Amino acid sequence: MKARALTTDAIFGVVPIALVVAIWQALVSFGYAPVTLLPPPGLVFARLAQQLVTGTFQQEIAATLFRLFAGFAIAVVLGVTIGLAAAASPAVNAVVRPLVRVLAPLPKVALYPALLLLLGFGHESKITLVAADALFPILLSTYYGASMVEQKLIWSAMAAGTPRREILFKVVLPAAMPSILTGCRIGLVISCIVVFLAEMITSTDGLGHLLVTAARTFQAVDMFVPLITISLLGLMLNGALEALRAFLLRGFPEV
Amino acid sequence: MTALPSRSNIQTELKPARKPAAAMIEIDHVSQTFKTSGRQNHLALSDISLTIEDGAFVSILGPSGCGKSTLLYIVGGFVNPTQGLAKVRGKAITGPGPDRGPVFQEFALFPWKSVLGNVMYGPRQQGVRPAEAEAQSRALIEMVGLKGFEDFYPKELSGGMKQRVALARTLAYHPAVLLMDEPFGALDAHTRTRLQNDLLNIWERDRKTVLFVTHSVEEAVFLSDKVVMLTRSPGRIRQIVDIDLPRPRRRTELLLDPRYQKYLVDIERMFDDADENELRP
């Protein structure tokens, strides 16, 4: 029953995606859009397949992925640490809360020029920007999850002889894991987006840079290729995180 | 079935039934006020003094909001009393410890651990070696009737089974006192009576001290040696009723026993009188 409902859903879900591609194709085929502005989907995907096997394109992907992972990893470590500390210690909370309140809604991309001036045009400025953008959703959901841990879980562990300083790692961290992973998922998508944008604004390599180069020479096909690549990368990374989540949360009731 | 070697087990064999036993828990003029959102503070417990002997099964019975759970939390060391002092084995309670094991109505199992993982948590925390902790835990899981469910996660179990796991998890670190906070309150009537029977069977083996919070008169009388009745808001001790019924107790026998019925009626009457007084403007 359930499996069948899921496959029906899947078939149903493909329809709008197919529809978009069909409309795209129709726009070109019936001459509503010139090929120079809107290349047909077949051409774009063929170009993508052709590019994927070239070494230079793979290097661009590698550059983007490196920045993405480095920034995301920094954001996870900092976000989880600060979030837990803010939930555990009133003193940390008093400092972190107003800072987050001010920094979270600040458009981090505006800091990018400053980061360029301070850290140069290489990896560092882009990684910092990615980390700064991915940090807050992770920090906030960690804090939220850690603050909402059921008091009686903590009491049960304390009665079993867990020292207070270990409660944070033995109870609060695992209990907050569903919320932390939700934050990580948002942070990961943001990382994908930000790394690409940073590369578009100023870079000498990476997928974002490819798009800008193609735009300068009005190569419509080459503009679509990096966009589709980053979207596919995002989907794959999201899938990987989803698998990790399913494994880590195997004991938790589904939300 | 494996009998668990524990100190209290040996003691019960040496001492005569339960008469002049040592005091396990002493509650001395304890009061508890809570800060509420308004300016006024809420007095939850007022001047409670109570001594619980080693090996006794004592219920705290009262209407909801009378602070009976708070009293249990104070003994557990989870809440510090605003006034007064609680002691366990003559030592002042300053925080939670493995000599007092709680079982909560909400089960409070660790969702990220399997049944075995939950039960092993206490022994591992006490420094018991993994292999030994596992053997002990498996025996306990069998004792509470969950053999075969060791690798299940709490979410895969029914409420009654979860509470069995919670009981096993607490028993696993050999607390001297069991603190049970309306443990069967979230279960359906059938599961509830089954767990009451099983709890008594388990308790008969080593006669740990039990402090049992409930709002069910039948449950209190059926299980306890002593029923402590609290008044509503602020919680004061209204009366302590000794339940002088033979053990081991069988539900089917008790239901026909006039002494059992009289306890129920007497306690119900006392609450009725009190309710009438409270409803007056």
Place this chain on the structure above:
Amino acid sequence: MMTRALLARATPVLACLGLLAVWQAASLVLNNDSFPTAIEAIRAIPSILGDKEALINILASLRRMAIGFGVAVAMSIPLGLMMGRSRTVASFFNPLLMVIYPVPKAALMPIIMLWLGVGDIAKMLVIFLGVSLPVIYHSFAGAKAVEEKMLWSGAAMGLSSAQRMTRIVLPAALPEILTGCRTGLVLALITMITSEMIARQSGAGNILFNALDMGQYDTVFAMIIIVGAMGIGLDALFERMRARLVKWSEPQFDIPVSFS
């Protein structure tokens, strides 16, 4: 009580002052030509805002942002609510949205510019795309969480399905919807700035990079303060409105955990 409330109000201001102080100290220590002190940057603000052209540019950006945000919210909330209440609608749109989700919306700027030119429409379209997804997702989640029994009661009282949507689902999901709008608002600003940085035609993002290219570092940092203040100000304003609208559902976010 009063002083505490006052203090709670003042902490974000204190945080801002603290950040500026850290900046000031850092720039004095580093003593780098391209890293002006906070005071120098603040001094440069009046000259930017005094420049009529820059001011008109920024205001035009904000106007486009407001329109893009407004249209996106108006379209996304109904779609999200319908997805939340109908499995069919949800399974129809979900995969499409999932594919669009990781696409950087501002990155579509060059392509959209190719089609529509550099006019207002292109810029508003990009902002619209950036705002839509979080609003749809939060409306979706909010509508999904509405209790079935509440709708049954509504049906029993004789509400039509459209009425149930506007009178039960919409208010019940409002806290979640507004959370989505708040994210969307910040995203609108981010998308606006980023697309201006990429398109380099006009607006705050363009001023930032022009100043960077010309080595006017005071202006760069002053613009960062202005854009940052816009973000914080818009968010605070929206938060105030949100708190007033959903007074009834204030989440208890501030329960301290008592294990420390």
